[in-house]
Amino acid sequence: MIFKYTKSTYLLWFFCISVQLVSCAQQSNTTSTKEKHRPNSIVCGADNTEAYLSYLGGKKIAIVANQTSVVNSENAPAKHLVDFLVAQPTVSVQKVFAPEHGFRGKADAGETVKDGIDTKTGLPIISLYGKNKKPYPSQLKGLDLVVFDIQDVGARFYTYISTLHYVMEACAEANIPLLLLDRPNPNAHYIDGPVLEKSCKSFVGMHPVPTVYGMTIGEYGRMINGEHWLAKGVRCELKVIKLKNYTHSTPYILPIKPSPNLPNATAINLYPSLCFFEGTPKVSVGRGTSQQFQVVGTPDYRVPAASFSFVPQPNEGAKYPKNQGKKCIGFDLSTHNRLNSIELKWLITFYKAHQKNREKVAFFNAFFKKLAGTPLLQKQLEQGLTEAAIKKSWQPGLNTFKKTRKKYLLYP
Structure with missing residues (x-):
């Protein structure tokens, strides 16, 4: 009797284990299929070193950068772009231009950032958020190329796109090419808000775009050029190092906070x-x-x-x-x-x-x-308009902008 019970138990165990193994095999196959079709991770412009290092060879360059300007590699630890390029024997880095919040990204919003020296490389750091927001001709003298690599967040009042405008303008006037290393826009999945009017133009809004414009900073630079927004209609010789494995709907969490008050x-x-x-x-x-x-x-x-x-x-x-x-x-x-x-x-x-x-x-x-x-948004709020009514008033401007935007897109 005991033998029969034990034998039955063994048979039951064997059956259960067999079912589990089949289930695990099926689950493993499912996982493998998902892995097979999972999109590759995004490769930022700075990470795609093969696409731009030869272009920099033998040139005297300046770099527009902050704490987000990092080069990631599969075979080496992440490095700041400045440190990475300084280490290249064929590249001659002359200086660094720093935007709002400074080269290391620690200054308050609106705080004047002073010129200085980078303690690690000894390079001069020139602030583009102090007495001058646009590089002076004397600061570009002797340069063969300017490299721009700053993480944007896709909102019109985030001042890095204004810094891009002035750098492009200065480069165009000095006849110096600009190499832009593109980065994803974490708010690229939608377009919304009122389009800026000329009467409200400032450093927190320089162009007739909506609050959220759904473009990478590389695409935005192409639009600045193409729409002749630079002073006197000058055009910058702009080269964009594109992202890999990216679409505007691809979710992207920034590995480094882009400014002190945007922590996550x-x-x-x-x-x-x-x-x-x-x-x-x-x-x-x-x-x-x-x-x-x-x-x-x-x-x-x-x-x-x-x-x-x-x-x-x-x-x-x-x-x-x-x-x-x-x-x-x-x-x-x-x-x-x-x-x-x-x-x-x-x-x-x-x-x-x-x-x-x-x-x-x-x-x-x-x-x-x-x-x-x-000025209309304030008036609409004071008049007690509903959110739906306010948003409806944005639609004509948004529709016009979307047609303009489409001409400069690099990604689906």
């Missing part, structure tokens, strides 16, 4: 919608916290359904944050779903609460129109 993918995705609050004197978007552009709140009035609180304090990238030391009540958006369009609901909610509380300090300041790129 959520902040970068919310940035085009929340940056409008930078044009309000009393509403904070988390500068001075560890959740920059992931929280929104004010210390001055109650907002319906707002229950999250935070207190801005000085930190890296925000030495003097708005509402410093004050308890702000608002919303935590750090777990919000990925946006595929600009959201105005938070702006509308805070504006209505401000009006209801009859605050003495105006909700908007002069900077708001520059961020919006048009």
Whole structure:
């Protein structure tokens, strides 16, 4: 009796194990199929060294770079582009141009960045976010080529595209070619927002494009050239080192934060919608916290359904944050779903609460129109238009822009 039981048990075990093995084999086959069809990882322009090193050989060059300018290789540790090119025996790096936030990307938004010397390479660093935003002819003298490699986030008011404009303009005037190493746009999956009007042109918006334009910085440079946006219609001799394995819908999480107050993918995705609050004197978007552009709140009035609180304090990238030391009540958006369009609901909610509380300090300041790129958005909010009505007014401009954009795309 015991023998029969044991034999039956063994048979049952054998059957179960056989089923598990078949299941695992099927699962393994499924995984292999998925792996087979999984797209290759994105290769940034800087990583595609074979495409540009020979082009740099024997040339005296300047590099426009910041902390995101990194070269990744399968066979070697990641290196900063400047360090990588300095080590090339045929390349002669003369100087570095640094954008807003500086060469190492630690300066506050809007903070003047001074010229200096890179302690690692001994190269002179010339700031393009201080007394001059455009390289002087004397700073380009003797150069054969300028290399541009900076990570953009795809929002019109992010100033790296303005830096690109001025560098292209200076290169065109000095008859020096520009080599642009392309990088993915983490907000390339949609196009939205009002198109900038000439009356609102500034360093946070230089071109007639919507708030979110859905292009890589390489494509954007081609558009600057093609639409004759440079002074006096000059054209820059522009060469773009393209991305590999990339489409505008390819999700991309930046390996290095592009500026001190965009620490992660959520902040970068919310940035085009929340940056409008930078044009309000009393509403904070988390500068001075560890959740920059992931929280929104004010210390001055109650907002319906707002229950999250935070207190801005000085930190890296925000030495003097708005509402410093004050308890702000608002919303935590750090777990919000990925946006595929600009959201105005938070702006509308805070504006209505401000009006209801009859605050003495105006909700908007002069900077708001520059961020919006048009005086119309402020008027629409003041008139109480719905989000749907406001967005509908953007459509003619967006449709025209999409036709223009299409001419300069490098990727599907």
